[in-house]
Amino acid sequence: MPPYRAPRGTRDLLPAERPAWRALADIARSLSDAYGYREIETPLFEQVDVFERGVGAVTDIIEKELFRIAPRTEDAEVWALRPEGTAGIVRAYVQHGMQTWPQPVRLMLLGPMFRYDRPQAGRYRQFWQWDIEAIGDAGPAIDAEIIELGLRFYREAGLEDVEVHLNSIGDPGCRPAYIEALGAFYAKRLDELPPHERERLATNPLRLLDSKDPALVRINVDAPVITEHLCDACADHFAEVKDHLDALGVEHRPETGLVRGLDYYTRTAFEYYRRGREGQQQALGGGGRYDGLVELLGGKHTPGIGFALGLDRVILTQQDAGVEVPSVRPPIAVVVGADPGGTAERLRVATDLRAEGLPVRADLAIRKLGRQLEAAAREGSRFAIILGDELSEGNVQLRDLEAASQKVVAIDDLPALLLRKSQGS
RNA sequence: GUGGCCAUAGCUCAAUCGGCAGAGCAUCGGAUUGUGGCUCCGAAGGUCGCGGGUUCGAACCCCGCUGGCCACCCCA
Structure with a gap:
C-alpha cells in the first residue's frame, strides 16, 4: 500500500474522467455568458467571520463542518476554507463597491468548496460547485430567470428529468410569527416527538418540517404551512415568481417542507432533484433569495438571489442515468x-x-x-x-x-x- | 458527531477446516532484425490497509486504528 493517500473525503480526478468535468465547466461557462453572468474568482479561504456572519453561526456548516486553518501566531487572523460560494462573493461585492455598478450584478463562480463532513457517496470534503448570483434585484422575475438557468444546465448536461422544488420561507418580518406558531404546534404534541427531534425543536424548529422520522412525518401533515403565514409582500412575491415560471413553461413542484440549511435565505427557496430521487442526499443543487446578506457583511441593504449546483453529483447522476459524456481524445x-x-x-x-x-x-x-x-x-x-x-x-x-x-x-x-x-x- | 458492512497486485476478484498468496485485465519484453489493436510465450508487479493479540502456524480468529461504502445528521 502506498505511504500517502489523498486526504479523507478528497480524490484525484484522473485523466479518464477529466473530459466529462471539462464538458460541465464548458456548459456552465457558455450558459453564464449567454445569460450575462460574469465569472468571478474569490479566494479559497476567507476570514472565519465572513462565513460565520454570512452562513450563520448556528448552522451545521459552521458548527461542525468548517475547515478552520490553524493560526500561525496568536494575533493572526483566523481563516477557514470556504464551505460555499455566496458569502465570499457577497464579501467581494461589498469590498469592490459593486453597488455602484449597474444593478443587478450578475456573477458566476466555478470552483471547489470544503466541508469537514463525513464522506459518503456524492458527499466529499472537497467538492465542486457552480455558483450563480444576482445581487441588487428584489423583483420576482430574476428569481425565475435563475431557477430556469439551473434547469437549463441540467438539460444540457443530459439530465432531462431534473425538476425544481419550490417554497417561500418568508422574511424576517413574517417568519418569526410562523416559527412561533410552529413551535406552539409541536409543543402541544411534545409527547409524540422522538427525543432527538425534541432537542432540535429548541434550536431550529423549521428543521422538523423535512424530517424523515415516521412519527414526525405523521405529525407534519397537520403542521402549519409557511406559505399560509407569509406577509402580503412575501406572498405577492412568491405568487409572482410562480407566475413568471409558468410564463416560461417551467414546471415547479411546491414543497412546503423545503427549508434551506443556511441562515441567510429569505423568501424564495428551491432545490433541484431528479424525478424519483428525492432523498436528502440526492439534491443536485439548490438556492434561494438572501435579501439580508449584503447588509450582514457590511454593505447597504441589498437584495440577492442565487444557486449552487454540485458538479460532483451531476457527474454521478450522469453515470447513473447512462448519459454519454466526452472521453479522452487521442492525438490525430x-x-x-x-x-x-x-x-x-x-x-x-x-x-x-x-x-x-x-x-x-x-x-x-x-x-x-x-x-x-x-x-x-x-x-x-x-x-x-x-x-x-x-x-x-x-x-x-x-x-x-x-x-x-x-x-x-x-x-x-x-x-x-x-x-x-x-x-x- | 452516531450506527452498520467492508478492505488481498495499478484495476476487478479468487484462495476448501487456520497449513507454501493466485487468475483475468492493464504494464513491459519476445515470437529470424520497415508495419498495429487479434493470437502465442515470458517478465515485472504483494508489509494480504496499519498496529497489537491468540496459535506450533493467521489473508482467514480477537482488539484497536486508518480508509471506503451505506443508513442517520446535514448538505451540494
Missing part, C-alpha cells in the same frame, strides 16, 4: 520510426507539426516499429507517420491506422494534409 497522429533509436527525428517532426497547431504525439520510447504502431493504434490515433529511409528524400509514410493503408507523402505536405483530415474530410 503519432510519429513513429523504423529506427528504434531515432527519437531525435521523431521528436523534431512532431514538434514541427504541433507548431502548425496539430495534436501529434511522438513515440519517444526506444522500441521497434511494431510496438510503436501497436501503441498508436491502441491509443486510438487515426494516423501513424512512419519515418524511414524515405526521410532522406524528404518523404514519410503516412499510414491510416483505421483503413490499414498507407502512402508516401512529402513531409512538407503533412500539415495541410492532416489539417484537412482533422476537420473531418
Whole structure:
C-alpha cells in the first residue's frame, strides 16, 4: 500500500474522467455568458467571520463542518476554507463597491468548496460547485430567470428529468410569527416527538418540517404551512415568481417542507432533484433569495438571489442515468520510426507539426516499429507517420491506422494534409 | 458527531477446516532484425490497509486504528 493517500473525503480526478468535468465547466461557462453572468474568482479561504456572519453561526456548516486553518501566531487572523460560494462573493461585492455598478450584478463562480463532513457517496470534503448570483434585484422575475438557468444546465448536461422544488420561507418580518406558531404546534404534541427531534425543536424548529422520522412525518401533515403565514409582500412575491415560471413553461413542484440549511435565505427557496430521487442526499443543487446578506457583511441593504449546483453529483447522476459524456481524445497522429533509436527525428517532426497547431504525439520510447504502431493504434490515433529511409528524400509514410493503408507523402505536405483530415474530410 | 458492512497486485476478484498468496485485465519484453489493436510465450508487479493479540502456524480468529461504502445528521 502506498505511504500517502489523498486526504479523507478528497480524490484525484484522473485523466479518464477529466473530459466529462471539462464538458460541465464548458456548459456552465457558455450558459453564464449567454445569460450575462460574469465569472468571478474569490479566494479559497476567507476570514472565519465572513462565513460565520454570512452562513450563520448556528448552522451545521459552521458548527461542525468548517475547515478552520490553524493560526500561525496568536494575533493572526483566523481563516477557514470556504464551505460555499455566496458569502465570499457577497464579501467581494461589498469590498469592490459593486453597488455602484449597474444593478443587478450578475456573477458566476466555478470552483471547489470544503466541508469537514463525513464522506459518503456524492458527499466529499472537497467538492465542486457552480455558483450563480444576482445581487441588487428584489423583483420576482430574476428569481425565475435563475431557477430556469439551473434547469437549463441540467438539460444540457443530459439530465432531462431534473425538476425544481419550490417554497417561500418568508422574511424576517413574517417568519418569526410562523416559527412561533410552529413551535406552539409541536409543543402541544411534545409527547409524540422522538427525543432527538425534541432537542432540535429548541434550536431550529423549521428543521422538523423535512424530517424523515415516521412519527414526525405523521405529525407534519397537520403542521402549519409557511406559505399560509407569509406577509402580503412575501406572498405577492412568491405568487409572482410562480407566475413568471409558468410564463416560461417551467414546471415547479411546491414543497412546503423545503427549508434551506443556511441562515441567510429569505423568501424564495428551491432545490433541484431528479424525478424519483428525492432523498436528502440526492439534491443536485439548490438556492434561494438572501435579501439580508449584503447588509450582514457590511454593505447597504441589498437584495440577492442565487444557486449552487454540485458538479460532483451531476457527474454521478450522469453515470447513473447512462448519459454519454466526452472521453479522452487521442492525438490525430503519432510519429513513429523504423529506427528504434531515432527519437531525435521523431521528436523534431512532431514538434514541427504541433507548431502548425496539430495534436501529434511522438513515440519517444526506444522500441521497434511494431510496438510503436501497436501503441498508436491502441491509443486510438487515426494516423501513424512512419519515418524511414524515405526521410532522406524528404518523404514519410503516412499510414491510416483505421483503413490499414498507407502512402508516401512529402513531409512538407503533412500539415495541410492532416489539417484537412482533422476537420473531418 | 452516531450506527452498520467492508478492505488481498495499478484495476476487478479468487484462495476448501487456520497449513507454501493466485487468475483475468492493464504494464513491459519476445515470437529470424520497415508495419498495429487479434493470437502465442515470458517478465515485472504483494508489509494480504496499519498496529497489537491468540496459535506450533493467521489473508482467514480477537482488539484497536486508518480508509471506503451505506443508513442517520446535514448538505451540494
